[in-house]
Amino acid sequence: MPHPAEVSAESMVLSTHPESTSDRRGLSAPAGNGGLLTDVEWDSMSNRIGPGRFPGIRSPLKSLVWLVRVIVGVVFLIGLLATLAAVPGLSLLTLGFMLAAEAGLARSGSLRHAFPLLPVSTRIGTILILVGLFLLPLRLLASLAAAHGVIAQSSPLAPNPQHTVLVVLQVLVFVHMITAIACGGSLACFVRPIRNIRRLAIGLRDGSWKESLNHWSTWLLSVFRPCEHLVLAVKATVGAVIWLFIPTALLAASSRPQTDPGFPGLLSFVGGILLIPVASWLPLLQVHQAVTGRFRDIFDVRTVRRIIRQVPVHWAIAAVLLYAAAIPLYLTKVRLIADDAVWLLTPLFVILIYPARLMFGWVYARGMRRPDPTTRLIRWPVKLVMIPVLGAYALILFATPLISEAGQAALFENHAFLLPIPGQLFGS
Numbered sequence: 001m002p003h004p005a006e007v008s009a010e011s012m013v014l015s016t017h018p019e020s021t022s023d024r025r026g027l028s029a030p031a032g033n034g035g036l037l038t039d040v041e042w043d044s045m046s047n048r049i050g051p052g053r054f055p056g057i058r059s060p061l062k063s064l065v066w067l068v069r070v071i072v073g074v075v076f077l078i079g080l081l082a083t084l085a086a087v088p089g090l091s092l093l094t095l096g097f098m099l100a101a102e103a104g105l106a107r108s109g110s111l112r113h114a115f116p117l118l119p120v121s122t123r124i125g126t127i128l129i130l131v132g133l134f135l136l137p138l139r140l141l142a143s144l145a146a147a148h149g150v151i152a153q154s155s156p157l158a159p160n161p162q163h164t165v166l167v168v169l170q171v172l173v174f175v176h177m178i179t180a181i182a183c184g185g186s187l188a189c190f191v192r193p194i195r196n197i198r199r200l201a202i203g204l205r206d207g208s209w210k211e212s213l214n215h216w217s218t219w220l221l222s223v224f225r226p227c228e229h230l231v232l233a234v235k236a237t238v239g240a241v242i243w244l245f246i247p248t249a250l251l252a253a254s255s256r257p258q259t260d261p262g263f264p265g266l267l268s269f270v271g272g273i274l275l276i277p278v279a280s281w282l283p284l285l286q287v288h289q290a291v292t293g294r295f296r297d298i299f300d301v302r303t304v305r306r307i308i309r310q311v312p313v314h315w316a317i318a319a320v321l322l323y324a325a326a327i328p329l330y331l332t333k334v335r336l337i338a339d340d341a342v343w344l345l346t347p348l349f350v351i352l353i354y355p356a357r358l359m360f361g362w363v364y365a366r367g368m369r370r371p372d373p374t375t376r377l378i379r380w381p382v383k384l385v386m387i388p389v390l391g392a393y394a395l396i397l398f399a400t401p402l403i404s405e406a407g408q409a410a411l412f413e414n415h416a417f418l419l420p421i422p423g424q425l426f427g428s
Contacts, residue, residue: 050119073122086343096229103290105361239298307367318359325352349420
């Protein structure tokens with residue numbers, strides 16, 4: 001049986017962040033309205049603009065539509081996070097959204113809470129795709145009008161009806177897209193222009209459109225909450241830097257010019273040894289800090305070690321996936337890219353790091369809910385296997401300055417724990 005103090009630690013975390021007020025929003029929120037929507041309203045609006053729940057295999061057509069919407073949402077979610085990561089000053093928000101997703105999955109144990117931005121990205125992706133489809137014929141007609149303009153230069157009397165049709169269509173398509181987006185931006189809104197105009201006119205006349213707009217704005221604010229996500233990212237970054245600074249600084253010692261090559265090598269060896277327990281605990285410590293919201297919990301090693309004892313195999317799988325995903329990212333530092341080309345690599349960083357981080361949220365959820373630790377016949381072999389695995393990661397990290405133009409600075413840009421960007425610590 002677990003120690004009473006450990007049980008109280010688990011109950012403290014779960015009671016401080018009940019599922020009814022935090023799971024669906026990714027961050028802890030006060031109960032009641034408090035200027036935000038209720039849980040029922042939040043879920044209702046998420047299902048309206050997002051994929052919603054899986055309809056089930058008994059509804060194949062609805063399931064196919066659901067799958068398409070999920071794919072659209074995930075693709076544009078990666079694009080949204082990658083765009084934020086490429087903008088200096090906003091890259092911390094990408095880390096904050098990832099941590100909030102980890103915390104949502106850790107609290108509920110449900111995968112549907114691991115993508116708090118999925119409803120927004122699904123609707124944004126739908127709007128962008130439909131806008132692109134409506135602009136496609138305009139592009140074709142514009143090319144025809146341009147070709148006719150070349151002919152008209154040689155014959156001033158030649159009429160140019162394509163240009164007139166193009167202008168009329170541009171106005172009609174622009175009005176249609178604006179009204180469709182104003183009415184919600186769904187697929188139905190883009191194929192029923194007359195209904196959009198009628199609904200918008202009625203809504204503006206009786207004030208219901210303004211009320212609906214305020215409702216959606218409140219929902220979007222409860223989803224994005226940039227200040228809270230920024231604070232979450234800053235806490236995790238500062239905590240990770242504190243944990244990583246000494247092992248990383250020691251690991252980089254042997255790459256400095258020294259008169260005695262033996263002593264720097266010894267320091268690097270010590271740094272690599274210290275990095276093994278840090279690499280074991282820090283991913284779960286960041287999840288624990290995101291769940292509780294307290295900065296000091298980044299040092300709550302006791303809770304993290306208990307989670308590892310509860311689910312050692314799950315922890316080992318998550319750790320291998322995280323560091324296997326982080327290793328290819330160091331290859332992007334072989335040659336430093338220009339600041340305006342960072343956005344070319346940020347999607348790769350998000351694709352590799354986001355799922356790996358979610359794995360630790362899942363491990364945290366299983367570990368906190370399991371009452372008894374796993375038998376030692378499983379725990380100790382897993383730990384003995386993971387020591388050389390984590391040591392290999394430390395060795396790869398040690399070798400990074402040898403292939404990177406960033407030199408020793410590449411050691412401190414640890415993508416498994418810090419910003420998912422191919423630049424400096426706080427962006428390029």
